[in-house]
Amino acid sequence: MAVLVTGGAGYIGSHTVAELLAKNEEVVIVDNLEQGHREAVLGGKLYVGDIRDKDFLDTVFRENAIDAVIHFAANSLVGESMQNPAKYYHNNVYGTLCLLEKMNEHGVNKIVFSSTAAAYGEPENIPILETDRTLPTNAYGETKLAMENMMKWFDAAHGIKYVSLRYFNAAGAHESGRIGEDHDPETHLVPIILQVALGQRPHISVFGEDYATPDGTCIRDYIHVSDLADAHILAVKKLLRGGESRIYNLGNGIGFSVKEVIEIARQVTGHPIPAVVEARRAGDPAVLVASSERTREELGWRPKRDRLERIIASAWAWHQSRPTGYEA
CATH class of the missing domain: 3.40.50.720 (NAD(P)-binding Rossmann-like Domain)
Structure with a gap:
C-alpha cells in the first residue's frame, strides 16, 4: 500500500x-x-x-x-x-x-x-x-x-x-536511536526532565502537589x-x-504521576534531577487516563513498550546522543 x-x-x-x-x-x-x-x-x-x-x-x-x-x-x-x-x-x-x-x-x-x-x-x-x-x-x-x-x-x-x-x-524514541523528540519550545514532561539531567535546566517544576491522587501530583497517560x-x-x-x-x-489505562515519572527518570539517568514545587496551573485536571479497550478489541492493538522505564530509557538514549536535537 x-x-x-x-x-x-x-x-x-x-x-x-x-x-x-x-x-x-x-x-x-x-x-x-x-x-x-x-x-x-x-x-x-x-x-x-x-x-x-x-x-x-x-x-x-x-x-x-x-x-x-x-x-x-x-x-x-x-x-x-x-x-x-x-x-x-x-x-x-x-x-x-x-x-x-x-x-x-x-x-x-x-x-x-x-x-x-x-x-x-x-x-x-x-x-x-x-x-x-x-x-x-x-x-x-x-x-x-x-x-x-x-x-x-x-x-x-x-x-x-x-x-x-x-x-x-x-x-520515548525509536529503538534505532536515529529519531526522537525535538520540539522548540519544549513543553512535554519527559524531555524537560531529561534536559535537567543533561544540565540544560536547573530543575524540573512540579505544578501542584495537593491533587486528589496518591502522591498529590497529576496523573497522565x-x-x-x-x-x-x-x-x-x-x-x-x-x-x-x-x-x-x-x-x-x-492509553495505558493506568497512568503515571509527575513524581513517578521524575523518580523513574532519576533511576534511568543516575542524575538527582532536582524538583521544585510550584503553584498549580489553571485547568490541569488531577487525572487524565484514557481507556483503550475498544482499540485493543477492534484493532488488535497491544502496546509492546508500555513500561515507563523503557519509555524513558529510550528517550534518554536519544537525548544523550543528540543533546541539542537534530540541529546538532
Missing part, C-alpha cells in the same frame, strides 16, 4: 514513517518543516510544502497512487492555542479542509487522524471512554474536535472513511511513540479492509 503521511517529519509522524518503512510499505511524506525536521525522515518520498496550498496537494496526489492518508500535520501547543486561536483554526481546521477536498477530488477515501484526548475537556470518567462527552477547554482541543466532525460529514457526503485516534502523551505509530498503521489496515469510520482512544 502507498500511504501519505502529513506532518511526517514531526515527532509522531516520523516514527510512523519509520514503522511503515520497516514493513516495506510505500510512504509519501508531506511536511512544511515548520515544526518537523528533514533529518527525522528516514526514507520514503518527501514533499516540502503546506497542506493549505491546494496546488501543492494536487501535485502530491497526481504524482503518487495514494491508498490512504495518515494526518498528523497540525499545531499542538495548548497555551499557544489560547493566545492565538486564529493560527490553530487556520492551520488545523482549514488545513484539514484543504486535505479532505483534495482527497475527494483525487479519489482517496481513507484517512487516519491523529486527534487528542483534549477533545474531552474535563473528564466525566476515569478512564475516559470514547462515548464520553466532548467539551474541550482550550482552542487546540476544539480545533481537533472540529477536524473530527469535518471528517464525519465528509464521510456522510463523499464516503471518505476515517479513524480518529485520541491520546495524550507520546514519549504516557505511551511509547512507536506504540502510537503501530496503532495508526493498524487503523489504516482496518480501513483498507473495508472498516467503517470509528473513534478510538489510545
Whole structure:
C-alpha cells in the first residue's frame, strides 16, 4: 500500500514513517518543516510544502497512487492555542479542509487522524471512554474536535472513511536511536526532565502537589511513540479492509504521576534531577487516563513498550546522543 503521511517529519509522524518503512510499505511524506525536521525522515518520498496550498496537494496526489492518508500535520501547543486561536483554526481546521477536498477530488477515501484526548475537556470518567462527552477547554482541543466532525460529514457526503485516534502523551524514541523528540519550545514532561539531567535546566517544576491522587501530583497517560505509530498503521489496515469510520482512544489505562515519572527518570539517568514545587496551573485536571479497550478489541492493538522505564530509557538514549536535537 502507498500511504501519505502529513506532518511526517514531526515527532509522531516520523516514527510512523519509520514503522511503515520497516514493513516495506510505500510512504509519501508531506511536511512544511515548520515544526518537523528533514533529518527525522528516514526514507520514503518527501514533499516540502503546506497542506493549505491546494496546488501543492494536487501535485502530491497526481504524482503518487495514494491508498490512504495518515494526518498528523497540525499545531499542538495548548497555551499557544489560547493566545492565538486564529493560527490553530487556520492551520488545523482549514488545513484539514484543504486535505479532505483534495482527497475527494483525487479519489482517496481513507484517512487516519491523529486527534487528542483534549477533545474531552474535563473528564466525566476515569478512564475516559470514547462515548464520553466532548467539551474541550482550550482552542487546540476544539480545533481537533472540529477536524473530527469535518471528517464525519465528509464521510456522510463523499464516503471518505476515517479513524480518529485520541491520546495524550507520546514519549520515548525509536529503538534505532536515529529519531526522537525535538520540539522548540519544549513543553512535554519527559524531555524537560531529561534536559535537567543533561544540565540544560536547573530543575524540573512540579505544578501542584495537593491533587486528589496518591502522591498529590497529576496523573497522565504516557505511551511509547512507536506504540502510537503501530496503532495508526493498524487503523489504516482496518480501513483498507473495508472498516467503517470509528473513534478510538489510545492509553495505558493506568497512568503515571509527575513524581513517578521524575523518580523513574532519576533511576534511568543516575542524575538527582532536582524538583521544585510550584503553584498549580489553571485547568490541569488531577487525572487524565484514557481507556483503550475498544482499540485493543477492534484493532488488535497491544502496546509492546508500555513500561515507563523503557519509555524513558529510550528517550534518554536519544537525548544523550543528540543533546541539542537534530540541529546538532
